[in-house]
Amino acid sequence: MQDEIDFDQILSQYRSDPFEYIEVRTSHTGRLQFKAKEEDAVDGVTGEWQHIKGTLLFHLERERNVKPVHSTVIGVVSSVEHSLDGQFVEAGEKVMTIRHPLKKREIIDRILKNVLTLFPAPERAKYFFALDIQSRIDKHGQRSISIKPGDEILTMSLMKRDTPVTYQGEPGIIHSVYFSPGETMDQGQPLIGICSEDKLPLIQKIIARVKAEWE
Amino acid sequence: MAESISERLLISTEYQQALYSEPLLRPTVSPEIAAVILRYGAMVGAEIEHLSQAPRCMDLARSRILACEEENRSFASGRVIIADQLTNGKGRFLRHWHAPVGGLWMVLTLVNTLLPEHAALYSLAAGIACCETLRHYRLNATIKWVNDVLLNGRKVAGILTETMRGPKGGEEYILIGIGVNVNNASFAPELRNTAASMTEFAGRTFPLAEVTARLLAKLAWNIGLLHHVEAEQLAAGSGQSDDTPHPLIASWRSLSDTIGRRVRFGFNVAEAPQFSAKAIDIDNRGQLLMRLDDGQTVCENSGEIVYL
Numbered sequence: 001m002q003d004e005i006d007f008d009q010i011l012s013q014y015r016s017d018p019f020e021y022i023e024v025r026t027s028h029t030g031r032l033q034f035k036a037k038e039e040d041a042v043d044g045v046t047g048e049w050q051h052i053k054g055t056l057l058f059h060l061e062r063e064r065n066v067k068p069v070h071s072t073v074i075g076v077v078s079s080v081e082h083s084l085d086g087q088f089v090e091a092g093e094k095v096m097t098i099r100h101p102l103k104k105r106e107i108i109d110r111i112l113k114n115v116l117t118l119f120p121a122p123e124r125a126k127y128f129f130a131l132d133i134q135s136r137i138d139k140h141g142q143r144s145i146s147i148k149p150g151d152e153i154l155t156m157s158l159m160k161r162d163t164p165v166t167y168q169g170e171p172g173i174i175h176s177v178y179f180s181p182g183e184t185m186d187q188g189q190p191l192i193g194i195c196s197e198d199k200l201p202l203i204q205k206i207i208a209r210v211k212a213e214w215e
Numbered sequence: 216m217a218e219s220i221s222e223r224l225l226i227s228t229e230y231q232q233a234l235y236s237e238p239l240l241r242p243t244v245s246p247e248i249a250a251v252i253l254r255y256g257a258m259v260g261a262e263i264e265h266l267s268q269a270p271r272c273m274d275l276a277r278s279r280i281l282a283c284e285e286e287n288r289s290f291a292s293g294r295v296i297i298a299d300q301l302t303n304g305k306g307r308f309l310r311h312w313h314a315p316v317g318g319l320w321m322v323l324t325l326v327n328t329l330l331p332e333h334a335a336l337y338s339l340a341a342g343i344a345c346c347e348t349l350r351h352y353r354l355n356a357t358i359k360w361v362n363d364v365l366l367n368g369r370k371v372a373g374i375l376t377e378t379m380r381g382p383k384g385g386e387e388y389i390l391i392g393i394g395v396n397v398n399n400a401s402f403a404p405e406l407r408n409t410a411a412s413m414t415e416f417a418g419r420t421f422p423l424a425e426v427t428a429r430l431l432a433k434l435a436w437n438i439g440l441l442h443h444v445e446a447e448q449l450a451a452g453s454g455q456s457d458d459t460p461h462p463l464i465a466s467w468r469s470l471s472d473t474i475g476r477r478v479r480f481g482f483n484v485a486e487a488p489q490f491s492a493k494a495i496d497i498d499n500r501g502q503l504l505m506r507l508d509d510g511q512t513v514c515e516n517s518g519e520i521v522y523l
Contacts, residue, residue: 047509047511048490049489049490049507049513051507051511051512051513052511053511123331124516125516125517126482126516126517126518128482157482157517158335158516158517159335159336159337159338159339159361159376159500159501159502159516159517160307160338160361160362160374160376160517160519161335161337161338161376161377161378161389162307162376162377162378163377163378164378164379164380166380181482182481182482182487182489182518184515184516184517
């Protein structure tokens with residue numbers, strides 16, 4: 001975790017370019033056919049259960065099985081790899097970029113993600129806190145919960161199979177929670193952000209500074 | 216927690232016979248492939264422990280694993296612990312599980328060697344094995360997603376699957392707890408309309424050792440099938456199960472009455488129902504696809520449903 005934060009530099013960076021550039025890649029091999037073009041505005045996933053798909057970006061066809069790929073974020077298509085249109089592409093190929101405008105909350109989250117120790121989801125599944133951690137959170141709040149490597153902090157639930165998830169990382173307190181019970185988290189997405197207790201004032205300073213200076 | 220050796224021997228003998236007959240019940244599978252599948256599933260029942268009573272088989276399995284690791288011994292994958300009755304049976308979310316004499320209460324412990332996308336299907340495999348066991352006795356059992364087994368809409372078998380990481384070796388163990396209401400017919404008042412037993416529906420009792428052996432053989436088959444499909448896909452150059460039709464999913468569809476039903480979904484549906492929808496299919500990863508009233512589709516990989 002960084003001790004020194006150059007707030008001015010970080011904030012001016014976000015002021016000059018308040019966007020995140022999201023690279024859209026193919027999930028598997030197949031023949032690609034674009035359905036969105038540069039400067040198209042795209043919607044992300046919406047709906048009460050996050051069930052309404054975003055704007056259709058492209059079709060990926062493998063063995064006559066056409067998979068529609070939708071945008072997961074709101075934004076504007078900033079670039080498209082036109083040379084790939086109609087071509088057979090490999091898995092993981094970058095096919096377009098979406099420029100996503102960042103809100104204040106997202107900027108705070110992104111800065112914090114650089115300074116917190118992030119604990120990622122080991123598999124695509126639903127997660128909930130281990131029972132004793134949840135009861136401590138209910139009683140005292142998440143920021144009073146100290147965890148250390150080897151602690152069973154979460155339960156991963158996938159196809160009605162519950163797997164305890166053991167924390168590996170720096171000891172500290174649970175500062176940020178990036179999942180909600182019942183929400184499916186993709187593999188690698190951060191579940192929680194941890195900071196050591198002595199770094200807590202620094203984190204609070206970041207939040208206060210962004211809140212005060214960002215319009 | 217006295218061990219009943221005679222009962223264990225009886226189950227082992229019946230199990231060998233059930234295993235032998237398993238390929239004969241599946242005429243669409245060639246004898247060569249059936250032999251391969253059963254070889255993969257052969258670890259099921261590698262050791263069988265039978266107890267007259269236990270608090271909870273899952274907890275016992277955990278303690279057996281820990282004891283093995285403490286002594287630097289390998290745990291036998293496929294070890295089965297069976298108890299005639301449980302004094303502290305629990306289901307998901309620590310719901311009480313009534314487990315008196317007459318039922319089949321067991322845990323199967325496997326060392327997980329499957330890739331994650333295939334290991335995700337352990338729960339379905341266990342549900343299919345239970346349902347096939349009941350159908351073997353000509354009971355019209357069906358599966359409700361994920362793996363509840365029902366007779367005429369009432370739950371006759373429940374499965375609880377948990378993972379445990381060995382503290383010393385770091386091995387991942389899959390604990391599949393299975394409860395089947397076989398000859399037990401009395402239920403707590405709050406369960407009378409929702410629980411059922413085999414004996415109630417058949418009007419006769421069943422030889423418990425034989426039912427146990429039959430279930431173990433079905434588990435050996437379906438878990439063996441998981442390994443066989445994984446090996447086939449890896450040999451074909453793909454570990455993914457997205458596009459290739461999975462025979463286990465086909466089995467599940469043929470045994471389930473979920474597809475086409477209107478359901479209420481929730482991660483813990485009894486305490487926190489989330490939405491109502493129509494179940495339209497399961498995908499190759501066992502995820503349930505549902506259509507909401509606004510026409511949109513949701514795909515869930517964990518949670519519970521109740522039929523409406």
